[in-house]
Amino acid sequence: MARSVFDAAPGAHAAQDAPSVLMATHRARRRLDPLGALALIVVVVSVVVRLAFLRNQSYWLDESFSVTQASGSLQHVFDVGWDEIHTPLYAVLLWAWEQLGGSSTLWTRALSALFGLGAVAVSYTGLRVAGISERARWLAVALTAGNGFGIVYAQESRPYALVLLGATGLTAATVRQLATLRGAIPRPADRWRRPAGWLAWALLTSAAHLLGAALVGVLALTLAVAAWRRRRALEAGAALASGALALAPQLAWILVGIGRRGFAAGTGWIAAPRPRDAWVLFTTVFSAGGLRPRSDGFSWTSPAGVAVVAVLLLVAGALAIAGHARTGRGDDRTDRLDDHADTRADDLRMGLVLVGAAVVTLIGIYLLSRVVHIWTLRNMIVVVPALTWGLAWIVTALPTRERARQGLAVVVLVATLASLGVVAKDLRHPYKTDWRAVVLYLAHERAEHPSATFSLFGGFPLGQLVAADRGSGADPYVRRIDDRLDPHGRGLQAVAGLRRVPGPQVVVYYNTMSDPRANGAYRAIRKALADPSCRRVPIYGMAVVSCP
Numbered sequence: 001m002a003r004s005v006f007d008a009a010p011g012a013h014a015a016q017d018a019p020s021v022l023m024a025t026h027r028a029r030r031r032l033d034p035l036g037a038l039a040l041i042v043v044v045v046s047v048v049v050r051l052a053f054l055r056n057q058s059y060w061l062d063e064s065f066s067v068t069q070a071s072g073s074l075q076h077v078f079d080v081g082w083d084e085i086h087t088p089l090y091a092v093l094l095w096a097w098e099q100l101g102g103s104s105t106l107w108t109r110a111l112s113a114l115f116g117l118g119a120v121a122v123s124y125t126g127l128r129v130a131g132i133s134e135r136a137r138w139l140a141v142a143l144t145a146g147n148g149f150g151i152v153y154a155q156e157s158r159p160y161a162l163v164l165l166g167a168t169g170l171t172a173a174t175v176r177q178l179a180t181l182r183g184a185i186p187r188p189a190d191r192w193r194r195p196a197g198w199l200a201w202a203l204l205t206s207a208a209h210l211l212g213a214a215l216v217g218v219l220a221l222t223l224a225v226a227a228w229r230r231r232r233a234l235e236a237g238a239a240l241a242s243g244a245l246a247l248a249p250q251l252a253w254i255l256v257g258i259g260r261r262g263f264a265a266g267t268g269w270i271a272a273p274r275p276r277d278a279w280v281l282f283t284t285v286f287s288a289g290g291l292r293p294r295s296d297g298f299s300w301t302s303p304a305g306v307a308v309v310a311v312l313l314l315v316a317g318a319l320a321i322a323g324h325a326r327t328g329r330g331d332d333r334t335d336r337l338d339d340h341a342d343t344r345a346d347d348l349r350m351g352l353v354l355v356g357a358a359v360v361t362l363i364g365i366y367l368l369s370r371v372v373h374i375w376t377l378r379n380m381i382v383v384v385p386a387l388t389w390g391l392a393w394i395v396t397a398l399p400t401r402e403r404a405r406q407g408l409a410v411v412v413l414v415a416t417l418a419s420l421g422v423v424a425k426d427l428r429h430p431y432k433t434d435w436r437a438v439v440l441y442l443a444h445e446r447a448e449h450p451s452a453t454f455s456l457f458g459g460f461p462l463g464q465l466v467a468a469d470r471g472s473g474a475d476p477y478v479r480r481i482d483d484r485l486d487p488h489g490r491g492l493q494a495v496a497g498l499r500r501v502p503g504p505q506v507v508v509y510y511n512t513m514s515d516p517r518a519n520g521a522y523r524a525i526r527k528a529l530a531d532p533s534c535r536r537v538p539i540y541g542m543a544v545v546s547c548p
Helices: 015-029 034-052 061-070 074-081 089-101 105-126 134-146 148-153 160-181 193-208 210-229 233-258 275-285 304-328 333-341 344-369 378-395 402-428 435-448 492-497 518-529
Strands: 291-294 297-300 453-457 485-488 505-509 535-537 543-547
Touching (some): 034 105, 034 148, 034 402, 061 074, 061 089, 061 105, 074 089, 089 105, 089 160, 089 193, 105 134, 134 378, 148 160, 148 378, 148 402, 160 193, 160 344, 160 378, 193 233, 210 233, 210 378, 275 297, 275 304, 275 344, 275 378, 291 402, 297 378, 304 378, 304 402, 344 378, 378 402, 435 505, 435 543, 485 492, 492 518, 518 543
Parallel strands (some): 453 485
Antiparallel strands (some): 505 543
């Protein structure tokens, strides 16, 4: 009968041998091997990238929503929160954060940066005793630190870094729970300590975002199946009960909100996902360059990262087949002993479980979103830990030779380090609509030309620039931007109604974050104005034309 991925390898890590295995593992961890040193380099570089560009980008619409929501009273936080389908947990934390340091771009994004760094720390501490190899643990830490998807959303004043923190802690806690069930690590003296830790992470993940709740459900079911297969009905029931309890805050928010006018109105624009959306998710998770804005998030479009993963899987599979062939001929006794000392089988088993959980979560959300539109690229950040850890563990556990496993682990870390360079390059340049630049430009124009007319296409929320980012000199003129406005609708067809007015005039055309259509807008604006003295003002994400 085929052995389940939840079962222990015969004789490798029996429960009675677990303490001695753990003691040996702890002794090994006192020395930092070259692989661990390389992983630390990835972490250090990722921290620099995460912190260096926090203030580079202007707030975009959703960030402005969150910052404005958190800038009022606590009651205001909850009142505005009904516009979204997930609980206002992040908004409450941001509100408390703003009470400490205000609402500048740097300060509000620093909270998300802390959540992102917390996820890196949790990947290290949460997998310390988890029945996997030290190599697998360092890979998880480096991949959590260097993942471009996670870095971009740790630069946002939105809840995605918080849900990534929860998903990271929850995934690590699930690995520990599975290791305990199969006897790879001993049970703590307090047998409910680890389930209580899992529940805490599950509550955070579920309350942070609706799709975090989806991950909680899948991982709870995974634990229940593992316990049931080992004939532990009580633990299976406890896993399901913990999952249900963790979902309660999110479900309660939805049930109360259903009867409220305008509940989840901010999600009405979301469309049903298409197969291409799933592909974009993979290219973004394995970020390799070409950061682009979309209506549902910021994506990496290059397939290079996915190609690297595919090649590594093929190479690892080929090495595994070759190794088993050698073992069958009796040519590989050294590596068979190495396999017993190492936790190769545990790494492979757990990698398969995590990838399976990530795939089930993706498929479940995709199918549900065909009916209830909840899939957006940024929301799918919940699967990043399980997907990246699982694939890395499979790649570095398939070969039978330790030298091959170490070599592939080095390749994974080097590829992660290289991707950080690409991520840093993309973060240096604007990829969000630069509202800050255009507001400050209009404030400057108002100061220089008090009677100037501002023709605005597509709406113009001044809330995109909070007071702390305006600067003391520009602030009075920001408030006077709307002294003489010439408002228009959205889209190129609206430009036909534009006319040149006497005196200075500035035209600002905004379509959507993902479709600025700047070149076409410039041509249409210049044609409508019919004034050769009008000049283009380079601001990312919109077309701005200034006429003297």
